[in-house]
Amino acid sequence: MTKAVILGTGSFLPDRILTNAELEQMVETSDEWIRTRTGIGARHIAGSHEPLYKVAAQAGKRALDAAGLAPEDVDLLILATVSPHMIMPSTACFVQAELGTVNAFAYDISAACAGFLFGVDMASKYIAAQPDMKVLVIGAENLSTRINWQDRNTCVLFGDGAGAAVLSGAEGERGILDSRLYTDGRLWHLLYTEGPPSMNKDLQLPGWKGPFIQMNGAELFKNAVRLMEGAVKKLLAAHHLTISDIDLMLPHQANIRIINNLRERLAVPEDKVFINLDRCGNTSSASIPIAMDEVAREGRLHPGDLVLMCTFGAGLAWGALLLRW
Ligand code: ACO
Numbered sequence: 001m002t003k004a005v006i007l008g009t010g011s012f013l014p015d016r017i018l019t020n021a022e023l024e025q026m027v028e029t030s031d032e033w034i035r036t037r038t039g040i041g042a043r044h045i046a047g048s049h050e051p052l053y054k055v056a057a058q059a060g061k062r063a064l065d066a067a068g069l070a071p072e073d074v075d076l077l078i079l080a081t082v083s084p085h086m087i088m089p090s091t092a093c094f095v096q097a098e099l100g101t102v103n104a105f106a107y108d109i110s111a112a113c114a115g116f117l118f119g120v121d122m123a124s125k126y127i128a129a130q131p132d133m134k135v136l137v138i139g140a141e142n143l144s145t146r147i148n149w150q151d152r153n154t155c156v157l158f159g160d161g162a163g164a165a166v167l168s169g170a171e172g173e174r175g176i177l178d179s180r181l182y183t184d185g186r187l188w189h190l191l192y193t194e195g196p197p198s199m200n201k202d203l204q205l206p207g208w209k210g211p212f213i214q215m216n217g218a219e220l221f222k223n224a225v226r227l228m229e230g231a232v233k234k235l236l237a238a239h240h241l242t243i244s245d246i247d248l249m250l251p252h253q254a255n256i257r258i259i260n261n262l263r264e265r266l267a268v269p270e271d272k273v274f275i276n277l278d279r280c281g282n283t284s285s286a287s288i289p290i291a292m293d294e295v296a297r298e299g300r301l302h303p304g305d306l307v308l309m310c311t312f313g314a315g316l317a318w319g320a321l322l323l324r325w
Pocket residue numbers: 028029030033034037038112113152153154156191215216217218220221224254255282284312313314
């Protein structure tokens with residue numbers, strides 16, 4: 001049966017690293033608090049020369065190079081982001097221009113931290129209909145541009161970066177096996193970023209808090225563990241698989257305590273879970289593709305390995321995906 005296989009991966013992290021020690025100078029916090037409550041030690045922050053489309057394009061270029069493809073070979077470019085370069089046009093179109101993927105059509109999707117899995121799911125469905133299609137899926141965020149740097153509840157958590165994968169159809173066992181995606185818009189208020197106020201005064205929202213991330217961390221924490229656990233269990237059960245069949249788990253990198261809670265509930269051994277949260281913080285839609293690229297380049301993935309990805313974020317949007325590497 002034809003499946004969408006990953007031909008190459010890439011990632012990009014801006015050079016500038018913001019440490020917990022620097023954050024101690026900016027808000028009332030401590031390295032000890034941040035590490036014990038979140039597992040984060042540092043995060044990368046984009047500079048003025050690194051607008052989102054450039055960060056995304058760097059990751060996309062590395063994925064194309066790894067796949068041995070030219071930009072002109074790409075038929076579709078999907079960019080997952082919640083920190084777009086502009087409201088209009090899509091950041092995907094800026095990435096297209098930057099990369100030179102002139103034969104592709106390009107668009108953005110918005111599913112916060114779940115964005116990359118939503119993008120890969122979409123790509124695999126295009127590929128099922130047209131197996132020779134080459135789809136570049138990028139998860140990219142400059143969340144540093146959406147943070148209130150005086151708000152210690154959020155400013156310690158997020159980082160910038162991008163990850164990407166090129167997919168196309170192939171016969172055989174390898175590829176995207178399945179994914180389970182969910183949203184619950186009733187819980188939107190747990191994590192959101194308002195845009196600029198409406199130019200129509202009649203439609204302005206009361207009590208505008210600025211274009212910054214607003215978060216109810218404790219409620220998100222509980223939902224994250226519960227919902228990812230449910231998504232993973234349903235996905236495995238649908239394929240008559242158990243956790244012992246999984247070779248590597250790539251969870252969304254939001255908080256080490258969320259990951260450990262989930263790992264314990266699912267009984268996943270610690271050495272089967274990849275963590276880069278300590279170096280990257282929460283990069284939202286970029287978190288899973290950055291992790292995937294890092295494990296691929298470290299040689300931790302072998303042909304035939306079963307990889308489980310699971311994610312959770314604003315929307316609420318969440319899901320799980322199974323990939324035979
Ligand atoms: N430094 C020091 N103290 C802090 C900081 C900080 N950076 N941030 C919050 N605190 C304080 C709080 O003000 C609170 O003080 P109070 O008791 O005097 O009111 C105290 O620490 C405890 O706060 P809690 O919210 O109970 O801390 P908790 O242990 O829940 O950890 C955290 C907070 C890290 C935010 C956690 O709830 C979490 O990670 N939640 C999930 C968040 C998340 O994953 N968000 C992203 C989702 S993914 C996406 O879509 C982008």
